[in-house]
Amino acid sequence: MTQTGIPFVFMRGGTSRGPYFNRADLPEDRDTLAEILLAAVGSGHPLNIDGIGGGAAVTTKVAMLSPSEDDWADIDYFFAQVSVTDRLVDFKPTCGNILSGVGPAAIEMGLITPQGDETEIRIRAVNTGAKVVARVQTPGAALTYEGDAAIAGVPGTAAPIALNFMGVVGSSTGAFLPTGNLRDEIDGIEVTCMDVAMPMVIARAGDFGLTGHESVAELDADKGFFERMEAVRVKAGELMGMGDVSKSVTPKFGLFAPARDGGTIAARYFMPWNTHPSMAVTGAQCLASCALTPGTIADGMLDRPTESPANVVIEHASGTIEVLVDFNKDNGFSLNSAGLLRTARKLADGRVYVPSHIWEGA
Template structure:
């Protein structure tokens, strides 16, 4: 054969979708790995027509799983964000939506055995070091995707995947507030630069002349806003100690506005070069933390919770996402853990093929 076959499972995890691989079935070298993932997903063309990517940032995500290497984790989860058109792979961030599919995928791959009617799996996000406990339904010791849980952005209902994120503060930059300030002014825009599960630069929508209630399509069509936002994001990344982020998807960018549908805060999240159609799980934790922290750009936009744990309801472009945040105010505001409920579903399995000129498995 002139192609290399790689076993995979195609999973929907939360509001994202992509291939899940065993890490051992892929090249160890990151440059070689990037070339394989670019070929497998068809990066380099808007429709990803020569691969299994779906032509959107939420459908060109990759999970690579292995048995945990430390004493705590059952499963190590290594994430890759493959670009749609630019033939780039970013190994810096993690993805909480794709993480929603890690526990069921690990069971499907035989990396972890179900334990009774509910199975708990401890997951280490290799990219950031974050630790997550996932609970999935396994009635009679059998994994199920059937259930009554619903999440905005996904039709129908499925079995719940309960996620508890621990050690999320400073996972990428080493600090809750990477610039050392609750607010920074970058190119005339006031920002809160925060690192909780995902490093982010967060601004008020009004400061960009927006309402914060625009649809994803409306925002994607506003190229003047994107140009301004990207310039602000790049400078914010430098101030956060992340270096030149012009070719990195982190820090992500978020906008906040007063809620208008009974939630805590209206938000829009950027990936960063397109508007997220819903909300990233990691980004939701960071924006919920911003909402709860006194002195951030969220001041004046909400009635802030003061008792822990607090349920923060974020109104995003396709609905709402609930984040339960456990925090302490003993020595300033500190996030201890965050929890969410997502869903996942196995869509297909088999082999994905890449040309041997890209990778000839030894």
Template sequence: MTQTAIPFLLMRGGTSRGPYLNRADLPEDHDTLAQVLIAMVGSGHALNIDGIGGGNAVTTKVAMLSQSDDDWADIDYFFAQVSVEDQSVDFKPTCGNILSGVGPAAIEMGLIPPDGAETTVKIRAVNTGARVVAQVQTPNVAVSYVGEASIDGVPGQAAPIGLQFMDTIGGATGAFLPTGNLIDRFDGIDVTCMDVAMPMVIARADAFDLTGYETAEELNENTAFFAQMEAVRIKAGEAMGIKNVATSVTPKFGLLAPAKDGGTIATRYFMPWKAHPTMAVTGAQCLAACVLTPNTVADGMAARSNERPATVTLEHASGQIDVLVNYELTADGIEIHSAGLVRTARLLAKGDVMIPTTVWRQT
């Protein structure tokens, strides 16, 4: 045999897509694992022509699942962001959209049995330590992908998957405010550096002479903005204690502007070298936390709700996303207990994905 067969599910999770794999079917060491995932996705070509990636960072994501040995969790979710073109893999971040498919995938793989009309799956995000409770529709003792829930950025309707995120503070840096400040300034740009579900550098769009309402395509064509933004991101990331920022997808970058279409605030999210076509689930939580925290760069751009929990509606490049945040105001800002979102997922294909044995041969 000149190729190694690895069982996989190809799933859409939220507004992302990629292979979902059983961790037991993959090499243990991360260097070999990275080479396997690069070959699987086809990283190294703009179209991922020699793999199953889709030529965009939202379609070159990988979920690796296993039964958890944690006392709380049912499933361990290990995430990898594979680059589209430069043959690299980042194991630092997690992805909340791909996490939307973890519950259904775990059931499809037989890692957890369905339990009644709705199955609760407790998930530990290995990359960050976050705990997430997923509610998966399982009528007739099987995952159902048919329903009436819709999310902006995905056509049609599907079964809702409720996600409740906990332990999201400081997962990558160890602190809610990794620099210790509500506002820092780098290259003349005021930013808030925050680590809630995903470490982020957040700025006002007008600080870059942008409206904050640009399309993803318009932003991607603005090379001068990306050069300015990347310089700020690297300096901010280093101040946050993140290593090798220039070659890592963390911290992510976000822009804020006053709401335009009835939401709480307008946002744009970066992956970070391209504009996200919609919004990351993890990034949405961090941006919502920034909006709810007094004296950040979001001050004066949105009315803060006095309700507990509070719904923060983020306008993004393809519509809106609601984040339900359970929190308390404290002397240091806010204390977040949990954040809830509704996503959808769908199983697209299953079978074996083939990897050249020159990359990895199973023993």
């Protein structure tokens, strides 16, 4: 055999998609694992022509599932971001959109048995330690993808998947404000560095000469902005205690602007070397927390909700995303949990093949 076949379920999770593997079907060795994922996705070509990636950062993501080693959780979710062209695999971050498909994929793999009309699945995000409760629709104890829930960036409707995120503050850096400051100035740009679900560097769009309402295509064509943004992001990574982040997708970068269409605030999210077509679930939690925190760069851009829980509506490039934030203000701002509604759909299953010289299988 010149190729090794690995079982997988191909899922759309939220506004991302990729292969979902049973961790037991993959090697423990991280270097070999990375080579397998690069081959499976087809990293190294802008179209991922020799793999199942889709030529965009939101379609080169990988989920690996296993029964949880944590007493609290049912499923361990290990995430990998595979680059489109650079043949890099980043195991540091997590992805909330791909997490949307973890519950259904775990059922598809036989790792979870549906219970009643709605199955609650407790998920531990291995990369960050975050704990998430997913509620998946299983009428008559049977998984369904049909429903009336719609999310911006995905056509049509599907069964709703409710996600409640806990333990996400400081998940990567150990601190809500990794630099210790509500604001820092880097290269003349004022930013807030925050770690909630995803470590982020957040700035005002106007400080880059932008409106914050540009399309994805307009932003991606603005190479001058990306050069300035990347310089700020890399320096912020150092200040956040994350070391040299020049080859890491974290921290992510975000821009704020006043809302135009009735939302709480407008934002653009970067992955970080191109613009997200909609909004990341993890990024939305960090952006919502920043918007709610007095003293951040969001000051003056919104009528800040004062009662908890607050429904923060973030306007993004494809529409809006709503984050229900449970917080308290006893000593400044502190986050208890964040809830979002997502959808997912199984697209295919079977085996994905990689050259046997990379791995000959278990």
